[in-house]
Amino acid sequence: MGPDEREALRAAILARHRTLYAFCKATGITKSVVLQLLAGRYPGNVERQTARIRAALADAPVLDVTxxxxxxxxxxxxxxxxxxxxxxxxxxxxxxxxxxxxxxxxxxxxxxx
Structure with a gap:
């Protein structure tokens, strides 16, 4: 996963949630996984975790629209x-x-x- 893909994933998360931490809390994906993945330092299966994040984004409703x-x-x-x-x-x-x-x-x- 290149820097552009990581930045696009970060932008997609922030488009739906106020912060990365709000995304983690709403989806149940741990902060360490998200932060390491976005920093390019995730030691595990990057493709699997990226797929988990994208699936969580697809299911996430738009929040805090008042x-x-x-x-x-x-x-x-x-x-x-x-x-x-x-x-x-x-x-x-x-x-x-x-x-x-x-x-x-x-x-x-x-x-x-």
Whole structure:
């Protein structure tokens, strides 16, 4: 397994889970296996462990998608790009982002929290 494949596997894990440790906790795959595999130092059967991780990723649902989390991302990105000097318009942006966040989380179903 080359460095590019390891980085792609790390990106796939982080796309579904907040951290590598969250992935390990959710899937039951030990941290030492995941960390050694991603570092390229796993002494065992790399192909078998990679297949286990990929299978766990295929079964893993999207986690932590709440309206509040989506709203926070929309607000951070929107405010960073905003050039408005009149901050009275912020209320209308927040209302829009709240509605967008609710609509987006409706696509993923109810959150398990």
């Amino acid at each position: 309206p509040g989390a989506v709203f926070a991302v929309l607000e951070r990105i929107g405010c960073a790009r905003c050039r408005a000097t009149d901050k009275r318009r912020c209320r209308s942006c927040r209302t829009l982002w709240e509605k967008q966040a609710e609509a987006l989380t409706g696509l993923f179903g109810p959150a398990d929290s």
